[in-house]
Amino acid sequence: MKFKKMMFTVLAISSLLALGACSAPGHKDQDTAVYDANGEAAGPAATGAAADSANFGDNGDDTLAQRTYYFEFDKSDIRDEDKPAISANADYLAAHPDAKITLEGHTDPRGSREYNVALGERRANAVADFLKAKGVNASQIRVVSYGAEQLGAPGHTEADFKMDRRAIIVYSKK
């Protein structure tokens, strides 16, 4: 009884997390980017978000649903706390060789725009290298750096900048 209740709580929280992830600004971009990027007739972003929840959030595997990873200023080192989620996505990709992702790299708005494009690519490549080391085929990964041109949070506080410095896994095909 107690176990069942606990499972229910875990599932509920996972679902909420997944839903929340879908409606957070950064993730909204991500879902949209999927369908725009491929030009597939996959329907509006809302459909994509629902499919995400159905595929991942509802089965309770929230590490797989964590697809935005954050970085320090002028750095491209993956944080230890993001490794389980990246690993979960690596396992999924390795098990689904037809699945494809775009890895987006982003920076905060400070500094030079073109240098930030390079830095964003470093971040996306860091995640790509991690995935490849876990057995993901390079042909499943496409990298694009937006530098500081698509911020995660508008605003100019350190809290905003933290949300900006990120790499995002965007599934284009599952």
Next chain:
Amino acid sequence: MRALLTIFITVLLVCFSGSSAAMLSMELTRGISSAMPIAISPFVLEGAAPSQDIASILSNDLKNSGRFNIASGSPDEKVVGKVSAVGGGRYHVSFQLIETARARSTVLLDKQYTVPDSAMRALAHHISDAIYQKLMGVRGIFSTRLAYIVVEGVGHAARYTLEVSDQDGYNPQPLLQSSDPIMSPAWSPDGRKIAYVSFERHHASIYIEEVATGSRHLVSEFIGINSAPAWSPDGRKLAIVLSKTGSPNIYMMDLGSRQLTPLTRESSINTEPSWSPNGRKLLFTSNRGGAPQIYELDLATKAVSRLTYQGHYNARASYTADGRHIAMLNQDSGFFNIGILDLDTGVFRILTSSSGSDNESPSIAPNGSMVLFGTLYNGHSVLGMVATDGSVQVRLPARNGEVQDPAWSPFLS
């Protein structure tokens, strides 16, 4: 490989309607106490009035240069003029620049023109250029233009527009609109084309677009980064940044043959190439030493030397027209500022120390007098200008949207 595919697209020209509305407006925020007093009398009108008031355009131009103080008394320098309607929508315009010293008047300039009403604003800037050159000994920049990116909306709803306007913000002309980012506009040396990076189709590609017609073609869409286009002074080559072999490195593309020559081969970040005025050297940003700093590459000897040591972050450098200074983005601690380094003496100075916000994308006026850059004002991205001696500051707030990533045109005539 479709990297060299050339496509011509008629690009959206939304407000090419001859309106002279300003997207940006200019505010002088810091002038110099030694500014030269000058009186500009209203031009005497004969017949129907033209659409533009020449005297007020001259006043704004000269005032916003920071070098002049528009005086109402009887200073040594004064401008008088006349505008006569001559029929068919054309006007005869004449002006004199008169210097009065020790009770003797000397006519320094005496010129006349016949122009259609549609050219009146351009003529006024041309007259400002002539006055500036006569009194300052340096060519004026009042007939030059700016390119910049306007961003309206945030996140998913953001719209990006590459736009050009007159140097004072008038006559905005959109060249490209996109729901994906546009960045790094770069004027060709003849001012007729702009190279830029567009993320349309969710991939960074470099395009070249003709300003007058809006026709454009794709020049680079290699896998990875396609970034930071910079025209050689002869307009025949484009220095670009590609990461097709792994790390971002600088390449030279011959625009005739489309042949690529790698200029750097590093595992670090190498970006933001910028040509010396004589085309023999390139500045670029590299973090090969750990943090981003400015390096100079001698194209003949391939020798590379580091130029910046002040601050832990220096990037986006470009030479002044005389090749003796470089302007750059600099951070020591705190805000990102625009700095200028004298290559002869090694003296470095920060030009935007009082801005109280981060600054970005410095671009030097073709006469070397001012640096255009992006900054923040009231929480919005706006353009600013600062004199290369730090004496004058001008802000160009946008009526709507965020304005960023500016590039100052070369002289256009």
